[in-house]
Amino acid sequence: MEARFHDGRTTASRPVKVWVEDEVLVFHADGEQRWPLETVRVEMVDDRVRVARAGDDPARLSIALSDWRDLTEHAVRHHRAVRRRELWLVGALATSAAVIAGVVFVGIPAASGPLARATxxxxxxxxxxxxxxxxxxxxxxxxxxxxxxxxxxxxxxxxxxxxxxxxxxxxxxxxxxxxxxxxxxxxxxxxxxxxxxxxxxxxxxxxxxxxxxxxxxxxxxxxxxxxxxxxxxxxxxxxxxxxxxxxxxxxxxxxxxxxxxxxxxxxxxxxxxxxxxxxxxxxxxxxxxxxxxxxxxxxxxxxxxxxxxxxxxxxxxxxxxxxxxxxxxxxxxxxxxxxxxxxxxxxxxxxxxxxxxxx
Ligand SMILES: [Zn+2]
Incomplete structure (x- = not known):
């Protein structure tokens, strides 16, 4: 997405490309900048959004509102996908533990009689x-x-x-x-x-x-x-x-x-x-x-x-x-x-x- 970067020390601003990676806002201005979405301050100014880092860093980004929505929507979707994957893993682990417990404590004891007679x-x-x-x-x-x-x-x-x-x-x-x-x-x-x-x-x-x-x-x-x-x-x-x-x-x-x-x-x-x-x-x-x-x-x-x-x-x-x-x-x-x-x-x-x- 296109945005404008203000370093906050001068009135000058320059265009930068921003994108979101794993819920972190990334762009290049005097080196790579990584601003976790969780920590940024967001302010509406007309049809644009002013994004600043937490603390008193005067640097800020100005992004069109619709672009900001697209960026953060993607992050929210990603966040949800991660949660879903975590839940799935927890569920899968619980299921396999239950299956193993079932085989060990129910299946094998139940099968051991017939197995013994068939040995x-x-x-x-x-x-x-x-x-x-x-x-x-x-x-x-x-x-x-x-x-x-x-x-x-x-x-x-x-x-x-x-x-x-x-x-x-x-x-x-x-x-x-x-x-x-x-x-x-x-x-x-x-x-x-x-x-x-x-x-x-x-x-x-x-x-x-x-x-x-x-x-x-x-x-x-x-x-x-x-x-x-x-x-x-x-x-x-x-x-x-x-x-x-x-x-x-x-x-x-x-x-x-x-x-x-x-x-x-x-x-x-x-x-x-x-x-x-x-x-x-x-x-x-x-x-x-x-x-x-x-x-x-x-x-x-x-x-x-x-x-x-x-x-x-x-x-x-x-x-x-x-x-x-x-x-x-x-x-x-x-x-x-x-x-x-x-x-x-x-x-x-x-x-x-x-x-x-x-x-
Ligand atoms: Zn005995």
């Missing part, structure tokens, strides 16, 4: 072997051969009864917690502290049957899918294909502490008891063992009682449900086997010595 057993075994290697490093197997054999025998019987494609291998391990957990592919680990806590064969076999049911119902693979899927998304969002997200999830989620959720726990309780009953074994050990876990976690370190009970009211309820479902039956281990099992982990293992050997 080929060979793939699950392979995942189990990989995890098993890492877990064994952290939790070394107990050395009592006879006790390991007795535990293994029960796992094999339960596996046959359940009809799972997986070989159920029960292993007693050293770990600083009361816990039993199943790995993908059918390996069940029972910690030395859990073996010490179990009062009789019925209690220990109930825990093992509960874990065997997690394997049978493919809850283990379901939990893996849930954490795996989350890892994939984490990669998509932060990592860009580095696999860092999956690594983080595998480390954080740790295969030993997979959360199955209430429905799966209830299912494993019932199916585990059924497995024992089908073998002619007593399923009366589950309720007292739950009670024992509750008492232990109340009296000692609650953090050490892991997967088996996640919160107290639920454990009380589970104890009541298993009590109602319990059926009498044979004992899972002979007295000789029981003595051997109780001695399996008394192999002189010294966790401190192991820690020291790492340094």
């Amino acid at each position: 080929p057993p060979d793939l699950e075994r392979k995942i189990g072997r990989n995890l098993g290697g890492q877990v064994s490093l952290a939790f070394p197997a107990c050395k009592g051969v006879a006790g390991q054999a007795a535990l293994h025998g029960l796992g094999q019987r339960l596996g046959k009864t359940s009809g799972t494609p997986f070989d159920i291998r029960v292993r007693a391990v050293h770990a600083p917690m009361v816990n039993a957990f199943a790995l993908p592919g059918g390996t069940i680990m029972v910690t030395d502290q859990l073996i010490a806590l179990a009062a009789d064969p019925a209690e220990l076999s109930a825990v093992i049957a509960h874990e065997a049911a997690h394997v049978e119902k493919r809850h283990v693979m379901q939990a893996v899918w849930r954490s795996f899927g989350f890892g994939v998304l984490l990669d998509a969002v932060v990592g860009g294909g580095t696999g860092a997200g999956q690594q983080a999830v595998l480390l954080l989620g740790s295969s030993t502490n997979l959360r199955y959720g209430r429905a799966s726990e209830a299912e494993a309780d019932a199916a585990g008891q059924d497995l024992l009953t089908e073998q002619g074994l007593s399923s009366q050990g589950m309720a007292p063992f739950f009670q024992r876990l509750v008492n232990t976690s109340e009296s000692k370190n609650a953090g050490a009682v892991k997967e088996l009970i996640s919160d107290h009211p639920d454990s009380q309820r589970r104890a009541a449900v298993s009590r109602a479902r319990a059926k009498p039956g044979a004992t899972a281990f002979t007295p000789t086997e029981w003595v051997a099992i109780k001695a399996t982990c008394k192999d002189g293992y010294d966790p401190l010595k192991r820690v020291r050997s790492l340094f």
